[in-house]
Amino acid sequence: MRPWQAIALLIFGVLVALVGVLTWVFWDEPLTSPLSSTSAFRFFRDVQVTNQKPHIVYGFLPYWNVKKVTLQPEITHIGYFGLGILADGNVQLKDGADQAPGYTGLQSEELLAIAQQLEARGGSLELVVTQFNGDDIVAFLNSPKAQKQFLSVLDTIILAYPISGINIDIEPSGIEITDELRDNYVNFISFLRQHLNTTYDKVPLTIDMYASASSNEQIWDIPRLAPLVDHIIVMAYDYHRRSSVQAGPVAPIFGGEKSWDSDISHHLKEYVSLVPPDKLLLGIPFYGYEWQTTDRSAQSPTYPETGATATLDRVTKILDQKKQLQVQEYWNDQALSPYLSYVEDGKTYLIYYENPRSISYKLDLVNQLDLAGVAIWALGYEGEDRVLWDVINQKFR
Numbered sequence: 001m002r003p004w005q006a007i008a009l010l011i012f013g014v015l016v017a018l019v020g021v022l023t024w025v026f027w028d029e030p031l032t033s034p035l036s037s038t039s040a041f042r043f044f045r046d047v048q049v050t051n052q053k054p055h056i057v058y059g060f061l062p063y064w065n066v067k068k069v070t071l072q073p074e075i076t077h078i079g080y081f082g083l084g085i086l087a088d089g090n091v092q093l094k095d096g097a098d099q100a101p102g103y104t105g106l107q108s109e110e111l112l113a114i115a116q117q118l119e120a121r122g123g124s125l126e127l128v129v130t131q132f133n134g135d136d137i138v139a140f141l142n143s144p145k146a147q148k149q150f151l152s153v154l155d156t157i158i159l160a161y162p163i164s165g166i167n168i169d170i171e172p173s174g175i176e177i178t179d180e181l182r183d184n185y186v187n188f189i190s191f192l193r194q195h196l197n198t199t200y201d202k203v204p205l206t207i208d209m210y211a212s213a214s215s216n217e218q219i220w221d222i223p224r225l226a227p228l229v230d231h232i233i234v235m236a237y238d239y240h241r242r243s244s245v246q247a248g249p250v251a252p253i254f255g256g257e258k259s260w261d262s263d264i265s266h267h268l269k270e271y272v273s274l275v276p277p278d279k280l281l282l283g284i285p286f287y288g289y290e291w292q293t294t295d296r297s298a299q300s301p302t303y304p305e306t307g308a309t310a311t312l313d314r315v316t317k318i319l320d321q322k323k324q325l326q327v328q329e330y331w332n333d334q335a336l337s338p339y340l341s342y343v344e345d346g347k348t349y350l351i352y353y354e355n356p357r358s359i360s361y362k363l364d365l366v367n368q369l370d371l372a373g374v375a376i377w378a379l380g381y382e383g384e385d386r387v388l389w390d391v392i393n394q395k396f397r
Contacts (some may be wrong), residue, residue, distance in 0.1 A: 058376065079375075080127055185219050250354070277370045278370065289307055296328060
């Protein structure tokens with residue numbers, strides 16, 4: 001080898017080494033989601049992504065949070081929660097001698113200001129009307145007269161307040177779900193849809209469903225309801241509740257077949273086989289639950305009547321006292337959810353909650369399944385911190 005060839009080879013070797021060093025220093029390994037083709041979401045391969053519309057970010061705003069919520073730029077819709085439907089079709093305006101708190105909040109200056117801000121940027125304020133009493137639900141759905149009265153009252157509200165959409169949140173409990181009741185629910189939604197179409201230029205209609213409604217017969221006949229509404233909100237949370245006898249995740253993505261009754265992945269797989277994906281909003285929690293437990297284990301038994309809602313502010317305050325409260329932080333690989341335990345006054349407590357990582361994985365589901373967006377329960381539970389909103393901003397750009 002001639003001297004000039006040796007020098008050229010040496011220089012080439014130095015350049016290759018330099019490129020390697022720079023690549024190693026500046027290369028960021030891409031973050032990989034556990035929701036891959038090798039995961040339990042293999043059915044994603046059959047889903048064709050076609051939705052090019054911007055994602056909907058629907059936030060439920062309960063009346064008790066109206067005065068402390070911050071209207072984040074990512075929010076496209078707000079569902080004000082809400083007004084109750086009585087058995088006779090009237091809306092609950094009184095709670096004993098006082099105004100019903102939902103009605104008081106509807107008239108508040110704070111909600112009016114939120115509606116004006118939303119309208120200015122092309123968003124919309126929807127009214128959530130609710131029924132949770134089983135006897136009232138049966139009486140209302142069995143009565144065309146009551147439903148006609150409800151539409152009359154609803155017209156008055158739409159004309160009086162800056163409402164541009166309706167959300168129906170009827171959640172039966174403690175009653176027998178019959179074919180007749182399911183038919184009556186479909187008939188009511190059909191009646192409401194026809195009324196909104198003929199009375200107004202454009203008033204969107206959404207309905208809320210339990211995630212588990214995809215696999216067992218409840219009040220919602222999903223294939224018949226889907227064509228009647230703009231969106232179905234899948235309430236994919238409360239897999240564990242305040243009253244749960246064991247601690248566990250509020251919104252587990254996986255693990256249902258082994259560790260708890262079911263999970264989000266199982267239910268979404270069924271939903272996308274019944275409803276066009278662009279009609280589905282995935283309900284996600286901005287909250288968690290905490291319980292006094294017998295020990296620090298992931299599914300520790302809970303003490304009765306110790307369950308409570310844990311907001312992000314609550315979790316942050318616990319973490320700020322990490323040493324004093326002997327806090328231990330964990331990650332549940334099945335649920336894809338964080339949890340922590342702490343000790344106070346000699347008692348052990350456990351909190352399952354949501355953080356940017358767990359919310360990020362839920363948004364991955366929305367993107368991979370090409371859903372219309374998310375619906376958040378509830379605005380105000382995230383406090384003043386932007387950490388959860390930043391994830392939504394990144395995933396939904």
